Amino acid sequence: MNPTVDEVGLRPALVIFDCDGVLVDSEPISLACLTAGLNRIGVDIDVETVRARFAGTAMPSIMQHVARDYGIAAPEGFVEAVKAETLRAFDAELRAMAGASEAIAALDLPRCVASSSDPVRLGHSLGLTGLLPLFEGRVFSSVEVARGKPFPDLFLHAAARMGFAPESCLVVEDSVPGVTAARAAGMRVVGFTGGGHWGHDPLGADLTAAGAERVVCDYPALVRIIAGAQAP
Structure with a gap:
């Protein structure tokens, strides 16, 4: 122990x-933005699963896991779009x-x-x-x-x-x-x-x-x- x-x-x-x-x-905000973004590109995942699997993890590692476990490669500009959406949400809620x-x-x-x-x-x-x-x-x-x-x-x-x-x-x-x-x-x-x-x-x-x-x-x-x- x-x-x-x-x-x-x-x-x-x-x-x-x-x-x-x-x-x-910030995590309720960022996890909700990430979940919405993943759903848009066809990843069938809910916010609680995103929290359990990805909270505290950097975006490159998250996208590697998504590609490996869901077989979906993020389209060009996806990570940047999610980051921008998250910062806009921060401005209103953080x-x-x-x-x-x-x-x-x-x-x-x-x-x-x-x-x-x-x-x-x-x-x-x-x-x-x-x-x-x-x-x-x-x-x-x-x-x-x-x-x-x-x-x-x-x-x-x-x-x-x-x-x-x-x-x-x-x-x-x-x-x-x-x-x-x-x-x-x-x-x-x-x-x-x-x-x-x-x-x-x-x-x-x-x-x-x-x-x-x-x-x-x-x-x-x-x-x-x-x-x-x-x-x-």
Whole structure:
């Protein structure tokens, strides 16, 4: 059994936040846009299946899975169209996760973002919700590494760029691929189920099964976990 944050009792040197579903409540919006796009090109899939299979996964990997499992190759311009539709939906609906801004601003630890989203979407999401100043210059995208989540490359890249050893990092993640990637990187992980896409399972059993040491559903609980991990 993996040790919990409290059992380890070590102050993390760096907190790495996923973006979608952790900092911003974007997953219900983006998953709905992706589902609608896949349906348009003949992929018979519903939003819950898209959530279970693709949440936290970069678009290139998603399209590889669709081609392999459904036998449908996306037409030219499909990914770009879905991304544009998603950004338009963000403009109308996207919100920061409740309590995120205040909690992160008060966090007395180095922090960064490591996300499967591309840099344009990351900048758009964090800028739109007012969170970008909290992470300026410390936002890392899966396009910067050879392999996205569930491989450890992105988290290792973020830690290296920030100048910290993997074992000293604490990751906050909302998806199974993200938790898997963090554990493969040798990092501790707290699962987060405060996003709208987690209404089916606020306890996050699949995040625990993937290796999350604790699962929390809001920022006050997350702050308590990190504060406990800060104890000398």
